Amino acid sequence: DELVSQIAAGEVVERPASVVRELVDNALDAGASQINVKLMAGGVRSIVVEDDGIGIASAELPLALRRHATSKIGSLDDLEAVSTMGFRGEALAAIASVADVSLLSRTASAPHALRLDARSGELGPAARAVGTSVEVRELFFNTPARRKFLKSDSTELAHALEAVRRHALARPDVGFAVWHEGKLVAQWRPARLDQRIRDVLGEEFLEGSRPVEHAAGPLTIQGRTALPELSRARADQQYVFVNGRYVRDRLIAHGVRSAYEDVLHGQRQPAYVLFATIVPELVDVNVHPTKIEVRFRDGRAVHQAVHRAVEGALAVSRA
Ligand code: ADP
Numbered sequence: 001d002e003l004v005s006q007i008a009a010g011e012v013v014e015r016p017a018s019v020v021r022e023l024v025d026n027a028l029d030a031g032a033s034q035i036n037v038k039l040m041a042g043g044v045r046s047i048v049v050e051d052d053g054i055g056i057a058s059a060e061l062p063l064a065l066r067r068h069a070t071s072k073i074g075s076l077d078d079l080e081a082v083s084t085m086g087f088r089g090e091a092l093a094a095i096a097s098v099a100d101v102s103l104l105s106r107t108a109s110a111p112h113a114l115r116l117d118a119r120s121g122e123l124g125p126a127a128r129a130v131g132t133s134v135e136v137r138e139l140f141f142n143t144p145a146r147r148k149f150l151k152s153d154s155t156e157l158a159h160a161l162e163a164v165r166r167h168a169l170a171r172p173d174v175g176f177a178v179w180h181e182g183k184l185v186a187q188w189r190p191a192r193l194d195q196r197i198r199d200v201l202g203e204e205f206l207e208g209s210r211p212v213e214h215a216a217g218p219l220t221i222q223g224r225t226a227l228p229e230l231s232r233a234r235a236d237q238q239y240v241f242v243n244g245r246y247v248r249d250r251l252i253a254h255g256v257r258s259a260y261e262d263v264l265h266g267q268r269q270p271a272y273v274l275f276a277t278i279v280p281e282l283v284d285v286n287v288h289p290t291k292i293e294v295r296f297r298d299g300r301a302v303h304q305a306v307h308r309a310v311e312g313a314l315a316v317s318r319a
């Protein structure tokens with residue numbers, strides 16, 4: 001099972017940023033309102049993610065590290081949940097197979113927190129407010145070939161920050177803070193979406209972009225798309241969220257680009273932040289274990305809606 005987990009880890013854990021993505025994901029699932037990420041050496045030496053979510057009940061603490069242990073599918077009748085969540089209960093087990101992991105957690109009804117060290121299995125009382133801290137140390141210590149592929153600390157930090165940035169854009173209602181080597185490097189307080197975009201991507205992004213707002217039956221598209229001048233400077237800023245989850249989708253990217261071509265006659269790499277909301281039955285999120293890819297039931301309809309949404313936003317700005 002250790003080996004299976006390590007293989008799964010190859011799919012899920014590529015670098016510290018992947019760990020950050022999964023741990024923050026869990027914190028959000030636990031209903032956290034504030035999430036703190038603390039990194040050492042770009043996250044290679046250690047990653048700590050603290051949340052003020054519901055915590056993990058003491059009896060479930062050891063289970064959280066097992067493969068396919070998930071508290072998020074109540075029963076098999078919960079077919080909807082199975083189909084929308086897929087790849088469940090793999091992340092923590094996968095991470096624990098390639099790093100030293102410890103969990104520190106407390107629920108509201110518990111008299112105190114408990115700390116579990118995954119490697120030794122040691123379980124003991126600890127001090128903590130309600131919520132969870134997950135600590136991941138020495139990533140890839142037992143898979144040197146993979147460790148070798150890690151880049152410099154500053155590059156790994158940049159990727160980890162980007163992972164938090166994506167979550168922060170998806171959840172403006174949640175506060176985020178990131179520390180590196182004990183220094184606060186990013187902090188985003190709970191805000192409305194426009195303010196969060198301003199905080200994460202800068203005032204220039206808000207000023208140099210146009211609101212996108214489009215509804216097409218079971219699909220709505222909202223967000224902001226950058227005007228040409230800003231796009232040139234921010235060609236790397238392309239954020240797409242489907243039902244609140246960051247994804248990379250060629251179909252959507254193409255829909256955006258084709259709208260720029262039609263309206264502005266050639267804008268190679270526009271910058272944008274788009275939130276697509278679609279009824280769950282029309283999208284498969286279980287294409288990849290990290291859920292970074294999705295498959296739409298009706299890709300053409302999605303492409304067309306994105307195209308129209310962006311076209312509309314850009315056309316208004318020219319009027
Ligand atoms: P999944 O998120 O797909 O359920 P994970 O391996 O990421 O699988 O996590 C396993 C389980 O551990 C979760 O289902 C949840 O019950 C518990 N868990 C992990 N992180 C947290 C957290 N920060 N707060 C509360 N529970 C958590």
Ligand code: MG
Nearest residue numbers: 022025026091
């Ligand atoms: Mg998870």
